[in-house]
Structures are given as structure tokens and as C-alpha cells.
Amino acid sequence: MSDRMVEYGGAMDRLRPLFPKSHGKPRVDDRRVLSGIIFVNRNGLRWRDAPREYGPHKTLYNRWKRWNAMGVFIRMMEGLATGKAEPQTIMIDATYLKAHRTAFELRLKRGSGRLIGRTKGGMNTKLHAVTDRNGRPLDFFMTAGQISDYTGAVALLDSLPPAEWMLADRGYDADWFREALEEKGIKPCIPGRKSRAKPVKYDKRKYKRRHRIEIMFGRLKDWRRVATRYDRCPTVFFSAVCLAATVLFWL
Incomplete structure (x- = not known):
């Protein structure tokens, strides 16, 4: 046992x-x-x-x-991450989590409130994450699948911990995002989009660590209830994600 x-x-x-504290009967x-x-x-x-x-x-x-x-499962992840994180370098990225038909088939109680959207891969929820230098999650934000990565970046911006560097892929290459990071004293290590007229310089050696956030998403998806969303309620699904992150990375 x-x-x-x-x-x-x-x-x-x-x-x-x-x-939560126990009241009355143990x-x-x-x-x-x-x-x-x-x-x-x-x-x-x-x-x-x-x-x-x-x-x-x-x-x-x-x-x-x-x-x-x-909100106990969310507090568990945040509480354990606060004392053990190594945020000198942080990373941001997003991934798609496929939604099963049981999560979206009923036609109202669905919609934007369920945070499920249609993409080329079908019905999905998008999970945005910020991690420390070792790829351990510090914060999550959830949107419908078709929502831009910039929306997640805006939502997570205010809760970023003090850090020296931010690693991100080309999907986060925007002047406003770079400026917002610099205002917080964080140096962006983000390659420029190919459409930029002027190439952006970045630390390629430091950028190689960004694979750790991809590994984090892969480990989260080893949990069956995270890899495929069966829950109609987004807060229940978000709790499952936070519980998986706590067990995999912070215990």
C-alpha cells in the first residue's frame, strides 16, 4: 500500500x-x-x-x-515554488492541450467561458507558462486555443519574478514586450522574426537552455488528465494542471 x-x-x-484547517470532526x-x-x-x-x-x-x-x-491546488504549486525557484533566468512559452468532445459538446455553458477554441488541430485549450532556469513552472495562464501568445504574455507580465534574463521563442518577438521586460530590469533573449528588416541580436548560447520549458510541457502531458481535457469547467482543469506541476517539479 x-x-x-x-x-x-x-x-x-x-x-x-x-x-485548509480542519474544523470540528478530524x-x-x-x-x-x-x-x-x-x-x-x-x-x-x-x-x-x-x-x-x-x-x-x-x-x-x-x-x-x-x-x-x-484554490488549494493552485496555492500548493505557488507556495512550494516561491521558496525553491531559481529565477535568475526565466522562460515563457505556450502549448496546446487537446479538448475531448465531452468538454465542449454541450452548447451553451460552453463558449469563451470554457476556454476552448478551434485551431487547425481541432478543439484546444492553450496553456501559457513561465518557468525558472531549470524549466520548473512558476505561473500558468489558460486561454482558448486560438488566442495569441501575446495575450498570455500580457497576463503573466505583472507576476514575473525579479530576474536577469527572459528566454522566449520568435512568437514573443514584439517591441512592446521587449520594452516591458526592460522596464522590469529583465534582459530579453528572444530571436527576431524573419520578417524584421533589421536583425535582432541575442545570446545564442543562453538561448539553448530554452528547451527546458519544452521538456516541462512534455512531462505535464504524461498525465492523462492534462494531455486531454475532459473537464468542462476550466477551473477544475486548471487545478489538474497545477497538481501535476506540483508533483512533477516541486515535491
């Missing part, structure tokens, strides 16, 4: 302050329930298919829904 429980070298000691074992939630999200199972070692599936589902509404 222990091999299915959250271990990660004292992870529960670091996570416990981020959980809560069911947090470690067991969190382990069950992680198992279901990693493997993309129905809640009723969770192994019995994790306890009643209704307990797992109710805790998942309640903590999602309270």
Missing part, C-alpha cells in the same frame, strides 16, 4: 500548512486522500475506478471538488 502513497521525502510536512487522512487524487488524475480514471487503498471514491471526489473551489 505504501508504494501508492505520497512519499517524496517529507512532502506532507511541506504541504500540510497549505491545506478530517480523513490527508496523505491517503491526496495520493488517491494524484492517482486518478495521473491515469485519467473515473473516480469510481480508484483503488480501494485510497478509501471511498466519493471521499476522493468530494475533497477534489471542495479543494478545487478553495
